Amino acid sequence: MSTQADHGHELIPRPQQTPDALRTALAVVDPARLEEMQATKDEAFAKAVEWQSLSPVQSWVLIWARDIEIARRPDLSTRHARAKADLEHQDSVVAREALRELSAVLDEAMKAVRG
Template sequence: MSTQADHGHALIPRPEPTPDALRAALAVVAPGRLSEMQKTKDDAFAKAVAWQSLSPVQSWVLIWAREIEIARRPDLSTRIDHAQRHLEDEDPVVAREALRELSTVLDEAMRAVRE
């Protein structure tokens, strides 16, 4: 696992961007999502073979690195949970702000894993 700097308190260090390291990290921060991870991994590898391209696997790694970044950082997970709860608010201003915050958190997490 990486010792790269993170923002605030993290539950675990940022994992290396490999399938095994990502799976081990997810088992700690969000074990209930392991079957989802495996299904998307299987899909990505099947697409990689069919397309004769590594891009589906590379995308899978980035998506799960981002998801783990959010789960391992309480600051991000709190923000994304709040945003997701308000996405369908009847007040369009609240819903729009929630969507903006969701996008901001996803972007911040992706930037962090690409450091």
């Protein structure tokens, strides 16, 4: 696992981008999603074989690294939860702002894991 970055408290260090490291990290920060992770991993590996390409597996790793980045950082996790809660707000301005914020959180997490 890598060293902590300078964006505040982190629940765990950023895991390496391997299936085992990501699974271990998810078991700590969001264990309720372990079954979902396994199902999407199985799909990605099946597509990789079918397509004769590693791109589905690479995408799977990046998506889970991003989601774990959000879960391991309370600042991002709070922003993510708040934005998701407001996505279907009856006030369209609030809903649009929530979509913008959700996109910003996902982008920030992806940039962090891509290093």
